[in-house]
Each structure stands twice: as structure tokens, then as C-alpha cells.
Amino acid sequence: xxxxxxxxxxxxxxxxxxxxxxxxxxxxxxxxxxxxxxxxxxxxxxxxxxxxxxxxxxxxxxxxxxxxxxxxxxxxxxxxxxxxxxxxxxxxxxxxxxxxxxxxxxxxxxxxxxxxxxxxxxxxxxxxxxxxxxxxxxxxxxxxxxxxxxxxxxxxxxxxxxxxxxxxxxxxxxxxxxxxxxxxxxxxxxxxxxxxxxxxxxxxxxxxxxxxxxxxxxxxxxxxxxxxxxxxxxxxxxxxxxxxxxxxxxxxxxxxxxxxxxxxxxxxxxxxxxxxxxxxxxxxxxxxxxxxxxxxxxxxxxxxxxxxxxxxxxxxxxxxxxxxxxxxxxxxxxxxxxxxxxxxxxxxxxxxxxxxxxxxxxxxxxxxxxxxxxxxxxxxxxxxxxxxxxxxxxxxxxxxxxxxxxxxxxxxxxxxxxxxxxxxxxxxxxxxxxxxxxxxxxxxxxxxxxxxxxxxxxxxxxxx
Numbered sequence: 179x180x181x182x183x184x185x186x187x188x189x190x191x192x193x194x195x196x197x198x199x200x201x202x203x204x205x206x207x208x209x210x211x212x213x214x215x216x217x218x219x220x221x222x223x224x225x226x227x228x229x230x231x232x233x234x235x236x237x238x239x240x241x242x243x244x245x246x247x248x249x250x251x252x253x254x255x256x257x258x259x260x261x262x263x264x265x266x267x268x269x270x271x272x273x274x275x276x277x278x279x280x281x282x283x284x285x286x287x288x289x290x291x292x293x294x295x296x297x298x299x300x301x302x303x304x305x306x307x308x309x310x311x312x313x314x315x316x317x318x319x320x321x322x323x324x325x326x327x328x329x330x331x332x333x334x335x336x337x338x339x340x341x342x343x344x345x346x347x348x349x350x351x352x353x354x355x356x357x358x359x360x361x362x363x364x365x366x367x368x369x370x371x372x373x374x375x376x377x378x379x380x381x382x383x384x385x386x387x388x389x390x391x392x393x394x395x396x397x398x399x400x401x402x403x404x405x406x407x408x409x410x411x412x413x414x415x416x417x418x419x420x421x422x423x424x425x426x427x428x429x430x431x432x433x434x435x436x437x438x439x440x441x442x443x444x445x446x447x448x449x450x451x452x453x454x455x456x457x458x459x460x461x462x463x464x465x466x467x468x469x470x471x472x473x474x475x476x477x478x479x480x481x482x483x484x485x486x487x488x489x490x491x492x493x494x495x496x497x498x499x500x501x502x503x504x505x506x507x508x509x510x511x512x513x514x515x516x517x518x519x520x521x522x523x524x525x526x527x528x529x530x531x532x533x534x535x536x537x538x539x540x541x542x543x544x545x546x547x548x549x550x551x552x553x554x555x556x557x558x559x560x561x562x563x564x565x566x567x568x569x570x571x572x573x574x575x576x577x578x579x580x581x582x583x584x585x586x587x588x589x590x591x592x593x594x595x596x597x598x599x600x601x602x603x604x605x606x607x608x609x610x611x612x613x614x615x616x617x618x619x620x621x622x623x624x625x626x627x628x629x630x631x632x633x634x635x636x637x638x639x640x641x642x
Contacts, residue, residue, distance in 0.1 A: 288449055
């Protein structure tokens with residue numbers, strides 16, 4: 179029986195990543211016959227959506243395929259009868275990320291967008307929005323799959339499962355794809371010759387590797403990591419080498435984001451140096467994104483520009499498009515994604531969300547068993563998962579005490595008076611996007627709490 183053509187809806191369609199997504203769909207058109215794509219954004223993102231939407235249409239027009247790209251500010255116009263809904267939005271745009279990073283750094287703490295205080299506040303702003311999208315999907319496209327790429331991807335995806343009661347969801351990240359594509363060459367192999375097994379959380383996973391005979395080659399890659407410059411570290415992470423003795427002992431390979439935990443001292447020092455000189459990562463990304471959109475305006479540009487790799491999202495489409503194609507074709511492809519644990523990692527409850535290797539087909543992701551972790555990794559994992567659970571519940575309920583508990587659990591935050599001050603300042607900075615915390619924010623404002631960092635305070639005063 180011939181399958182029906184596919185309707186894709188992308189929430190956050192004005193993202194600079196959209197050309198990467200279009201490239202992935204074009205490359206896989208034979209596997210995934212798309213009839214229409216809808217890009218959805220909000221009023222503040224209208225100009226960017228129109229720019230990137232025109233470029234997306236040029237990319238399709240340059241291909242052999244007749245696909246129409248629709249643009250709208252009303253997601254309810256886009257959602258009816260969608261087959262797949264992808265999410266790549268940023269509540270508060272990049273100015274919110276600037277505040278997420280600058281306010282913690284003004285107190286000597288990391289504020290990266292998925293780690294530390296910044297990551298938690300991105301979750302506070304994002305989870306209520308993703309849940310509202312799910313409510314619209316229940317009404318307008320109840321059979322659609324939700325493919326989430328919005329950070330913090332693990333917590334956002336888990337909230338859809340836990341509070342949205344929507345099972346047809348997976349969370350994606352390009353970090354595992356980078357490792358799978360880049361590591362094999364370090365030991366003279368191709369990606370097709372190696373088998374990977376991942377386990378952990380989004381931006382907090384480890385993996386093991388096996389060759390075509392079934393022999394484990396994890397240690398070979400660990401050894402090679404200290405002899406090569408490129409082993410899959412994301413472009414947006416400062417390159418501090420791990421301690422080889424630590425990796426030799428754990429016998430698994432940590433992801434690039436583990437640098438924020440295993441080399442916290444050095445990562446924090448680098449972040450503070452940038453904070454005091456060239457600006458935070460968010461401020462640098464804002465500049466890169468501005469340059470990208472100037473390129474996207476070129477009416478002759480009908481392909482993804484190389485500069486997009488500097489944005490930190492290389493191979494985004496390989497994660498998103500491969501997942502969609504595998505569900506559509508029931509391919510049972512090996513993909514690393516966020517889904518229910520269901521025993522894959524016995525150190526965590528079966529119902530929580532984890533980032534693991536899975537076989538993906540028409541019924542979704544079937545997590546591949548990894549087995550128990552060693553004590554050090556188990557301890558990290560259980561602490562981080564419980565921190566995530568506190569963040570998710572606080573995002574839904576607006577429970578200030580629970581938010582403070584999450585701050586206390588997070589390894590990137592030094593618990594105490596300054597941590598509470600960072601929490602309070604971030605609440606005030608993001609008042610516009612945190613109605614669930616309205617009562618506490620009003621109380622803080624009545625107490626006269628103000629934002630210490632000049633840049634973050636000025637953005638807030640401007641309503642940005």
C-alpha cells in the first residue's frame with residue numbers, strides 16, 4: 179500500500195537552524211515524500227521567519243521536488259492533520275539566553291543554556307509553552323509525532339511525557355551524532371564499521387563502542403582522544419581536555435558537555451574571561467546569527483551556508499530527519515534520543531526520560547539496554563535526574579521552594595545566599611515569560627531586588 183505524503187510543521191521556524199533541517203529533508207526525500215512544510219513563529223520572530231522561509235523555499239525549488247513552504251504566526255493554522263511536529267523554539271529569543279548567562283556569571287557561576295542556572299531557567303520558560311503546543315496537537319493532529327529539539331531537550335521532552343501525557347514524543351540532540359561521525363576515523367574505522375551504545379541524560383551521557391567483530395574498542399578511542407584534535411566535541415564548547423586517568427577508569431566516553439562537570443574550574447574560568455572581554459557565548463551567538471541572516475537574505479542563496487556550523491548545531495538534520503524517516507518507514511534505525519527509560523538504565527526508575535541508544539520505528543523508540551553504571555557515573559546520573567525532576571515540576575507549578583531545591587542540587591551552582599540571589603534576579607529578568615512565578619516575582623520586586631549585571635538589567639528594563 180502506498181503511503182500518504184507527509185506534512186511537517188516546525189515550531190520556531192524562524193530559527194537559523196531551519197536551513198539545516200531543509201537540507202536533511204531534501205536529502206531524504208526518497209524515504210520521506212513531503213507534500214508541505216509549515217514554518218511557525220511568533221510576532222517577534224516574524225522577520226527572521228520570512229527571511230529563512232524564503233530561503234527554505236529556494237532550497238526546495240533548487241531540488242527536483244515540488245514542496246511548498248508555508249509561513250504563519252498562528253500554529254493552529256499550521257497544525258491540522260500534521261504528521262510530524264518539530265520544535266526548535268527559544269522563549270525570549272537570544273536576549274533571554276544573554277540574561278541566563280550574564281546573571282549567574284556576575285556571581286561567579288556558570289549559566290550555560292542547558293547546564294547550571296541558565297539551563298534551568300530556559301526550562302522554566304519553555305516547559306509551559308511546549309505543554310500548550312501539546313494541547314493544540316491533541317485537538318488538531320492527535321496522531322502526529324512530536325520531535326523536540328528545543329533545549330534543554332531532555333527536560334522539555336520529559337515534561338511532555340510526564341505532564342502533557344503525550345507518548346508520541348522523542349527528544350533529539352546533535353551531540354551523539356557528532357561523536358558517531360567523528361570518532362571512528364581516530365582509530366582508522368568508518369561509522370558503518372562501529373556500533374555505539376549510549377546511556378545517560380541529554381548533554382550528560384556516556385557511550386561505549388564496538389567494532390564489526392563485536393570487540394569493544396572504547397579504550398582505543400579514549401587513547402586516540404589524546405592524540406587528535408577532533409573527536410566530536412561540539413563547536414560551542416571550550417576545548418579543555420579530560421583527565422585520561424579518569425576516562426581510563428570509567429571505561430566509557432563522556433559527552434562534550436561533561437567538561438562543565440569534570441573540568442568545572444577551567445570551564446568556569448573561561449566563561450568568566452569571555453564575560454569580561456568578548457561577551458558570553460549567547461552574545462557571540464547573537465552576532466553569528468545576525469551574520470547568518472544577512473547571508474540568508476541573498477536571493478541567490480539556495481543551500482545551507484558553511485557558516486552555520488559555527489552556530490553549534492552541526493548535524494541537527496541528521497538527528498531530526500533520520501528519526502522522522504525511520505518512524506515513517508518503520509526502519510528500526512539505531513538513533514540516540516530521549517525517551518522513556520523502561521529499564522535501559524537500571525540505575526534510574528523506568529518511567530523517567532533518558533538519552534539512550536534506541537531502535538526507532540513506527541511505534542517510536544525502543545530503548546536498548548545499557549546496564550548498570552559504575553558508582554561514580556551512577557552518582558552523577560541520579561543527582562542530575564532528580565535535579566531535572568525538581569526543575570520540571572517547578573516549571574509547571576511555579577513552586578519557588580522547589581526551584582530553590584533544584585538550584586541546591588545543581589553541581590554548577592554553589593549553594594547559599596548567592597545562589598538564591600541568582601534565582602531571584604533571574605525570576606525578575608524573565609518576569610514576562612514566567613507567569614507561574616508571578617506571586618513570588620511580585621514579592622521580590624516589593625523587597626526591592628534588582629539585577630546586578632548592567633547588561634542584563636538594561637535588557638530587562640527595555641522589555642527584552
